[in-house]
Amino acid sequence: xxxxxxxxxxxxxxxxxxxxxxxxxxxxxxxxxxxxxxxxxxxxxxxxxxxxxxxxxxxxxxxxxxxxxxxxxxxxxxxxxxxxxxxxxxxxxxxxxxxxxxxxxxxxxxxxxxxxxxxxxxxxxxxxxxxxxxxxxxxxxxxxxxxxxxxxxxxxxxxxxxxxxxxxxxxxxxxxxxxxxxxxxxxxxxxxxxxxxxxxxxxxxxxxxxxxxxxxxxxxxxxxxxxxxxxxxxxxxxxxxxxxxxxxxxxxxxxxxxxxxxxxxxxxxxxxxxxxxxxxxxxxxxxxxxxxxxxxxxxxxxxxxxxxxxxxxxxxxxxxxxxxxxxxxxxxxxxxxxxxxxxxxxxxxxxxxxxxxxxxxxxxxxxxxxxxxxxxxxxxxxxxxxxxxxxxxxxxxxxxxxxxxxxxxxxxxxxxxxxxxxxxxxxxxxxxxxxxxxxxxxxxxxxxxxxxxxxxxxxxxxxxxxxxxxxxxxxxxxxxxxxxxxxx
Numbered sequence: 001x002x003x004x005x006x007x008x009x010x011x012x013x014x015x016x017x018x019x020x021x022x023x024x025x026x027x028x029x030x031x032x033x034x035x036x037x038x039x040x041x042x043x044x045x046x047x048x049x050x051x052x053x054x055x056x057x058x059x060x061x062x063x064x065x066x067x068x069x070x071x072x073x074x075x076x077x078x079x080x081x082x083x084x085x086x087x088x089x090x091x092x093x094x095x096x097x098x099x100x101x102x103x104x105x106x107x108x109x110x111x112x113x114x115x116x117x118x119x120x121x122x123x124x125x126x127x128x129x130x131x132x133x134x135x136x137x138x139x140x141x142x143x144x145x146x147x148x149x150x151x152x153x154x155x156x157x158x159x160x161x162x163x164x165x166x167x168x169x170x171x172x173x174x175x176x177x178x179x180x181x182x183x184x185x186x187x188x189x190x191x192x193x194x195x196x197x198x199x200x201x202x203x204x205x206x207x208x209x210x211x212x213x214x215x216x217x218x219x220x221x222x223x224x225x226x227x228x229x230x231x232x233x234x235x236x237x238x239x240x241x242x243x244x245x246x247x248x249x250x251x252x253x254x255x256x257x258x259x260x261x262x263x264x265x266x267x268x269x270x271x272x273x274x275x276x277x278x279x280x281x282x283x284x285x286x287x288x289x290x291x292x293x294x295x296x297x298x299x300x301x302x303x304x305x306x307x308x309x310x311x312x313x314x315x316x317x318x319x320x321x322x323x324x325x326x327x328x329x330x331x332x333x334x335x336x337x338x339x340x341x342x343x344x345x346x347x348x349x350x351x352x353x354x355x356x357x358x359x360x361x362x363x364x365x366x367x368x369x370x371x372x373x374x375x376x377x378x379x380x381x382x383x384x385x386x387x388x389x390x391x392x393x394x395x396x397x398x399x400x401x402x403x404x405x406x407x408x409x410x411x412x413x414x415x416x417x418x419x420x421x422x423x424x425x426x427x428x429x430x431x432x433x434x435x436x437x438x439x440x441x442x443x444x445x446x447x448x449x450x451x452x453x454x455x456x457x458x459x460x461x462x463x464x465x466x467x468x469x470x471x472x473x474x475x476x477x478x479x480x481x482x483x484x485x486x487x488x
């Protein structure tokens with residue numbers, strides 16, 4: 001009996017130590033993930049900038065149209081500001097704060113998270129120059145991709161592109177409305193005046209999107225070459241769900257209930273497909289018994305639950321897993337879909353726990369701790385518990401990708417060598433260099449491994465080696481949730 005008791009105590013101590021180490025790892029990854037956004041900043045950098053190898057850039061953005069469009073984020077490894085994925089970046093980053101505010105505060109990262117959100121929302125306030133006018137891109141993808149320059153040296157055109165009543169873009173306007181609405185909830189406890197300001201713009205943008213349907217790439221063809229939208233119904237539902245959560249206004253719930261397209265069961269959640277996100281937000285209302293029309297809204301929860309079950313390998317048509325166990329969707333930047341899916345699971349687990357409910361799947365019933373345990377294993381894979389023993393978060397762990405496809409990180413810092421790097425010169429000296437990048441872009445999550453857990457660390461391998469803001473934004477809230485442990 002004494003021996004059994006000793007073994008039990010020893011097991012508990014090992015478990016506690018293991019949890020402490022895991023929480024510490026998640027904490028470190030969380031910190032780095034927020035530092036990453038400072039590496040993606042465009043515009044005039046503040047004095048408290050933590051990524052010291054970056055400098056000011058694109059300080060004349062918007063001057064071609066007489067609008068101040070300085071600021072915002074570069075989307076990936078290039079120097080273009082694409083409004084569509086930038087807005088999704090801010091929506092998912094805000095969602096992480098809304099759901100896991102307390103965990104972020106305990107981790108000491110709440111202010112950094114809000115600062116990262118504000119760098120985007122401030123830009124959107126400048127870009128939304130009138131009720132039905134929104135600037136959605138600065139820069140040109142083709143000319144930018146033909147050069148390999150750090151952002152501080154850009155010599156490519158900085159053309160500004162907009163959507164308006166005559167040239168609509170319900171998708172990008174809807175997503176920007178969602179971003180501002182979600183951000184308003186994140187800011188309300190600490191800065192209600194700012195929350196009111198951005199919420200006002202969110203409601204205007206939703207009205208603009210709803211009144212002027214159309215795909216934004218038909219109005220701004222250059223954007224469609226890089227971030228083409230497959231539709232706008234999802235953005236309108238996503239925005240309505242966030243606006244209802246931000247305002248409590250029945251009008252937005254009615255919009256959701258009356259929609260003829262709730263998306264059905266999705267195969268992914270991404271910058272182009274927000275149906276699953278809207279479904280999870282509506283499911284929260286049903287779990288809280290705050291729904292309006294049960295029959296009309298139940299289809300959202302049913303479809304959302306089926307997608308979540310497929311992620312958890314308990315559905316009828318499960319999402320593929322790599323041999324090493326990673327959720328795998330497609331070859332190009334697969335991890336963006338993985339992290340977005342993990343945000344859905346983490347948020348829904350939160351909602352289920354609050355309602356003392358479980359997820360009913362075709363192949364089993366899952367409790368909130370079981371869902372989080374699955375999320376934790378996925379995050380552990382990303383952090384290095386994978387067949388390559390490589391962290392796909394740059395700067396985390398003993399091994400990570402060294403040749404990240406990123407202009408700013410791969411070219412010597414302007415702080416170290418201010419000699420301008422010209423358009424083509426950057427390819428020979430920096431892009432084609434066999435050496436690791438001179439600047440470590442902490443917190444960046446690369447595109448990730450292929451379907452068989454393989455990874456080729458090469459700058460030219462943009463499908464696997466290029467990080468994007470949409471990938472990291474989704475994992476911030478997930479990491480915050482994991483810092484408090486899996487079994488809660």
